[in-house]
Amino acid sequence: MRRLFESIKIAFQSLVSNKLRAFLTMLGIIIGVGAVVAMMSIGTGAQESIIKSVQDIGSNLIIVTPGNRQEEQQGFKQMLEDDKDKEALKVEDVKMIEKEATLIKGAAPAVLSSSIIAYLNKNTRASVYASSEKAEYIYNFEIEKGQFYTASDVQNSANVVVIGHTVINKLFGKIDPVGKIIKVDGKNFTVIGIIKSKGTDQFGNDQDNSISMPITTAQHKLYGIDYINMIIAQSTSENNIDQASKEVEKILRRAHNLRTDEKNDFTVQNQTQLLDIVGTIINIFTITISSIAGISLLVGGIGIMNIMLVSVTERTREIGIRKAVGAKNKDILFQFLVESVVLSITGGILGILFAVAVSIILNKFTILEPVISAFPIILAITFSTIVGLFFGIYPAMRAARLNPIAALRYE
Amino acid sequence: MEENCKDNNCIIEIKDITKVYRIGKIEVKALRGADLDILSGEFVAIMGPSGSGKSTLMNIIGCLDTPDSGKFLLENIDVSKLNDNQLAEIRNKKIGFVFQTFNLLSRSDAVRNVELPLIYTAGGTAGNRKTKIFDSLKSVGLIGWEKHKPSELSGGQRQRVAIARALVNDPAIILADEPTGNLDSVTGEEIMAIFQKLNREGKTILLVTHELDIARHASRIIYLRDGKIFREEKIDNPIDALEILEKMPRLEDKLSQ
Numbered sequence: 001m002r003r004l005f006e007s008i009k010i011a012f013q014s015l016v017s018n019k020l021r022a023f024l025t026m027l028g029i030i031i032g033v034g035a036v037v038a039m040m041s042i043g044t045g046a047q048e049s050i051i052k053s054v055q056d057i058g059s060n061l062i063i064v065t066p067g068n069r070q071e072e073q074q075g076f077k078q079m080l081e082d083d084k085d086k087e088a089l090k091v092e093d094v095k096m097i098e099k100e101a102t103l104i105k106g107a108a109p110a111v112l113s114s115s116i117i118a119y120l121n122k123n124t125r126a127s128v129y130a131s132s133e134k135a136e137y138i139y140n141f142e143i144e145k146g147q148f149y150t151a152s153d154v155q156n157s158a159n160v161v162v163i164g165h166t167v168i169n170k171l172f173g174k175i176d177p178v179g180k181i182i183k184v185d186g187k188n189f190t191v192i193g194i195i196k197s198k199g200t201d202q203f204g205n206d207q208d209n210s211i212s213m214p215i216t217t218a219q220h221k222l223y224g225i226d227y228i229n230m231i232i233a234q235s236t237s238e239n240n241i242d243q244a245s246k247e248v249e250k251i252l253r254r255a256h257n258l259r260t261d262e263k264n265d266f267t268v269q270n271q272t273q274l275l276d277i278v279g280t281i282i283n284i285f286t287i288t289i290s291s292i293a294g295i296s297l298l299v300g301g302i303g304i305m306n307i308m309l310v311s312v313t314e315r316t317r318e319i320g321i322r323k324a325v326g327a328k329n330k331d332i333l334f335q336f337l338v339e340s341v342v343l344s345i346t347g348g349i350l351g352i353l354f355a356v357a358v359s360i361i362l363n364k365f366t367i368l369e370p371v372i373s374a375f376p377i378i379l380a381i382t383f384s385t386i387v388g389l390f391f392g393i394y395p396a397m398r399a400a401r402l403n404p405i406a407a408l409r410y411e
Numbered sequence: 412m413e414e415n416c417k418d419n420n421c422i423i424e425i426k427d428i429t430k431v432y433r434i435g436k437i438e439v440k441a442l443r444g445a446d447l448d449i450l451s452g453e454f455v456a457i458m459g460p461s462g463s464g465k466s467t468l469m470n471i472i473g474c475l476d477t478p479d480s481g482k483f484l485l486e487n488i489d490v491s492k493l494n495d496n497q498l499a500e501i502r503n504k505k506i507g508f509v510f511q512t513f514n515l516l517s518r519s520d521a522v523r524n525v526e527l528p529l530i531y532t533a534g535g536t537a538g539n540r541k542t543k544i545f546d547s548l549k550s551v552g553l554i555g556w557e558k559h560k561p562s563e564l565s566g567g568q569r570q571r572v573a574i575a576r577a578l579v580n581d582p583a584i585i586l587a588d589e590p591t592g593n594l595d596s597v598t599g600e601e602i603m604a605i606f607q608k609l610n611r612e613g614k615t616i617l618l619v620t621h622e623l624d625i626a627r628h629a630s631r632i633i634y635l636r637d638g639k640i641f642r643e644e645k646i647d648n649p650i651d652a653l654e655i656l657e658k659m660p661r662l663e664d665k666l667s668q
Contacts, residue, residue, distance in 0.1 A: 006530055017518055321514045324475065325528040325576065326503020328496050404475050408514065 003331075004338070011339035014311070015346070025307040026347030028300020029387065032293045033351025033380040038358045039289035040379075041370035043282045045359075048371055050278050060238045061138070062104075062245050062270045064089065064231040064252065069267040087227035088256065088265040091215065094132075094231055096255045103244035107233035108134040111218045111225070117163075117211060118183040119171040126167050127210040128184070130218030131232075138234050141212060146178040146193030149214050157216040162193035166209035185222055189213065241270045297383060300347065301391040308340050308395035312402075319399055320407030333400035340392025341385055348384030352377055421484075422583055422615050423449040423472060428481030429638075430467050441467035442478070443638035449617065451583075454610040454649070456618045456626035459635030465619050466588075468635065472617065473506055473586050474498045486583055503531050507577025511589035513569045515561040515576075521548065522557045525575045532580060547575040551605055567598035574605060584615045591625055597659055603628045604652035628652060 015022040067085040094109045101107075111130040116123055135141055136148040141162065149160050161184065168177050177191045198207040219225050235244035245268045252266055312319070319332055359370035425447040432439040442464045449455055459465045470476040471483060474490055477498075483490050485505065493501070507528075508514075515524045525544045529535065548554055551571040561569050570590060577585050587606065591599030607628060610616050618629055626632050627650045634642040 003530070013518060317514070318516055321516065322527065322531075323499065324473070324502060324508050324514075326499050326531040326580075328499040328531070330496075331531055405470050408475075408510070 003334070007335050007338040008342060010335060011342040014339060015343065021307065022343060022346075025303050026300070026343060026350060028296055028303045029344050029347030029384055030300075030351040030354060032296030032300055033348045033384060034354035034358070035296065036290055036293040037352050037355035037372070037376045037380055038370065039293070040286060040376040041355065041359050041372045042362065042368055043286045044373055045368060045370040047278065047282050049369055051275065060235045060241055060271070062233040062235060062241065062248055062268060064093075064233070064248060065229070065267050065269070066227070066265065067267060068264050085265040087225075089228050089231060090226065091219075091228060093252055093255050094228075097231070097233055097248055097251055100251050101233070101244070101247050103236050103240050103247050105234045105236050106134050106138055107231055108132045108138045109215050109228040110135070110139075110230040110232060111215055111223065112229045113218070113223060115185045115211075115222065116183075117167060117171065118186075119177075119180065122171050123183075124167060124170040124209075126164070128218065128222075129210055129212045130215045130222075131212065132215055135212065135232075138232050140198075142196035143193045144196040145176075146191070148193055149212075154214040154216055157220055158214060159187065159189045159217060159221070160192045161189045161211045161213045162195050163191055163211045164195045164208035165197045166206055167211060168194065184211070184213070187221060235270075241272055245270050297387055301344070301387040304340055304343055304388065305391040305395060307343075308336060308392055309398070311339070312336065312395050312399040315399075316402060316407045316410040319402050320404050320410065323402070323404035324408060329400040332402075333396045336396035336399045337389065337392050340395065341388035344384040344388030344392075345381065348380050351384075352380055420450050421448055422451040422453075422486055423447065423617075424482070424484040424487075425472075426482040428471065428478035428483055430464075430471065430476070430479050432467075440638055442471075444481070445635070445639055447633065447640060449584075449615065451615055452610070452613055453631065454606070454616045454618070454629045456620055456629035456632045457635060458619075458621060458623070458626050458632055459641070460621075463635040464638040465635055467638075469586060469588055469617075469619055472584075473508060474501045499531070503528055504580055505583045507574075507580070507582040507585045509570070509573050509577050509585060509587040509590045511592040513561070513566075513573045513593070515569060515572055517561050520558050520560050521553060521564070521572045521575075524561070524572050525579050527576055528580045543579050543581075544575075547579040548572075550578060550609070551575045565598075566594050567601055570594065570598075570602050571605065574602070574609075578609070578614075584617060585609065587616065587618045589620055590618070591620070591622070597656070599625065600652050600655050600659070603650075604656060607649075607652050624650070 066088040089109075091109050094107050097104055097107045108131045111128070113128045113130075114125055115128050117126050129135070129139070131139065132154050133149055133151045136143070141148060143162060146162070148162055149158065152158075153160055161182070163177060163182075171177070171182065172180070178194065180191050181188050182191055183189070195208070195210070195212065200206055215228065219228075233244070233248055235241045249264065249268050252268075253264065256265060258264070322332060322335075355376075356372060359372055362368045362370055425445060427444045427446060428442055429440070429444055430442040432441055445464065445468060447468075457465055457468065467476070471478055472485075474485070474493075475498075477491050477493075481491075485501065488501070490498070490501065516527070522544055525547050526540065529540050529543065545554075548557060551574050553568065553571050553575060556564065556568060559568075561572070564572065574585075574590075585606070590606075591602055594602060603625065606616055606618070616629075618626070620626050627646055630646055630649055632644045632646060633640055634644070
């Protein structure tokens with residue numbers, strides 16, 4: 001133990017006496033480790049923010065959209081099919097799912113559009129999420145003030161809306177909007193509630209620049225349609241989401257009277273599939289960067305080996321002196337091995353600091369939110385130790401094998 | 412000479428050792444049957460022209476090298492049968508080297524240089540180490556210079572650091588290879604005074620030199636030629652380095668005149 005401490009001290013002395021050389025030698029390791037840690041942090045950060053935004057919506061959600069998107073279809077045929085299936089989903093489908101599905105807690109239809117919203121002499125364009133009263137919990141519309149529309153509002157196609165913060169800022173400023181009358185595409189609506197701010201989604205869209213109203217109102221009074229754009233269903237638990245998706249598919253096929261040889265005219269997707277895709281993309285990204293970093297570590301290791309060989313030659317006399325006063329071969333081996341490991345670990349630590357700095361800068365000036373976790377740091381330290389040992393062993397063995405008489409006479 | 416070792420007071424017993432070096436295809440017979448006995452507490456000087464085998468003999472006695480044939484007992488241990496690690500241990504504990512070129516670690520201060528052999532000695536506490544280093548530096552008169560690096564010391568001081576390093580593990584023998592070769596005569600004399608003091612305190616000292624004036628500080632001179640002991644000479648009245656130093660004109664004296 002004392003000898004290890006002694007060797008580390010000697011190693012640091014020799015590094016400090018050759019600062020520039022040591023730094024240049026470590027550069028390969030610094031860049032390699034820095035790249036791995038920074039990229040893994042960015043990857044983790046991206047994954048976490050996507051998972052978070054998915055969980056904001058609800059992680060046991062099943063989304064049904066019209067048209068078949070699982071099949072690889074292209075060109076003109078795709079356009080025809082899209083057009084044909086555009087109106088495939090109806091409010092009745094939602095009722096069917098709610099009635100028959102055993103693994104579904106609740107389902108809500110949605111009409112997604114955008115409209116001009118006006119209050120007095122101000123107007124703005126905002127997204128319209130029209131749905132049923134169930135959207136409040138299925139789509140996580142938290143109401144900050146006022147209330148969400150009720151089942152009877154949906155039943156009666158009431159002209160009521162809940163509105164997001166961006167819309168309020170643009171139209172009302174500091175005025176309390178609840179109870180006020182606004183115009184949506186020229187028709188009067190009463191504001192009955194304020195949606196709690198959700199911020200931007202993972203694609204940078206402002207989720208607060210939106211309003212929500214009963215689906216029947218949107219279908220019959222605003223857009224004049226009988227179909228819906230989307231069904232959002234909630235499975236009873238996160239674990240059975242895949243079975244629940246299958247169940248929804250079966251019910252809809254029956255509801256749409258599809259024969260066994262006919263394709264779905266809708267697409268069922270769930271959040272786990274989405275997360276899987278995101279995970280795969282991030283893994284590919286991480287593996288690519290890691291291989292580049294691996295090459296950098298290899299080059300860094302060769303640099304360390306090179307400098308250690310130079311160091312052994314330069315210090316031949318020192319090795320001779322040490323052997324003359326009683327150093328054994330293994331003592332010399334150990335000393336030089338410790339030196340190369342100290343060199344590579346120092347490089348690794350500087351690399352981690354570099355990555356931390358990069359992460360902080362990215363966090364401040366970009367939308368990326370890198371998260372530095374313990375795993376890449378442990379990985380970096382482990383790998384730089386291995387690089388130091390692997391590329392240090394040969395120079396250290398050469399030092400250990402030097403003949404003391406020849407070493408003492410070396411000029 | 413052979414009778415010397417009968418009473419077991421012999422620290423070095425060398426009998427008919429040979430050593431051949433091969434440099435490419437040429438064989439160099441460095442030692443061709445040398446015999447040498449050294450008693451414990453002796454001060455012996457070895458002289459001889461270059462190529463006489465002095466260095467080879469020193470390397471063998473210093474356990475840096477082993478003989479091809481013959482017998483070499485160091486404190487009754489047959490060194491020729493030991494492996495590298497055991498030789499390193501003997502060098503560490505029983506031998507103190509002093510070189511012509513000092514051979515100090517230039518980046519380390521006096522204390523770190525003197526400490527060097529202790530690093531490779533198993534056991535011993537930190538406090539114990541400090542005492543040993545202090546005692547060594549004290550016996551060569553370097554108290555107050557502990558934190559100086561070799562580049563901040565004079566030649567004589569550097570050689571004294573080297574002697575302190577040789578002493579720190581309390582070895583049986585001190586091997587000095589031309590210790591005054593790089594020093595002026597006054598400083599050389601000061602170094603010889605230190606060796607004589609150590610010898611009086613009981614250390615066995617083996618000194619290689621090519622200057623007769625230096626060799627005559629020892630109690631016995633051994634002349635080497637062509638890889639053999641050629642002649643030896645007992646010195647009944649060795650030069651006393653302290654006396655010489657007394658007689659030498661000092662710089663201060665000259666300035667005050």
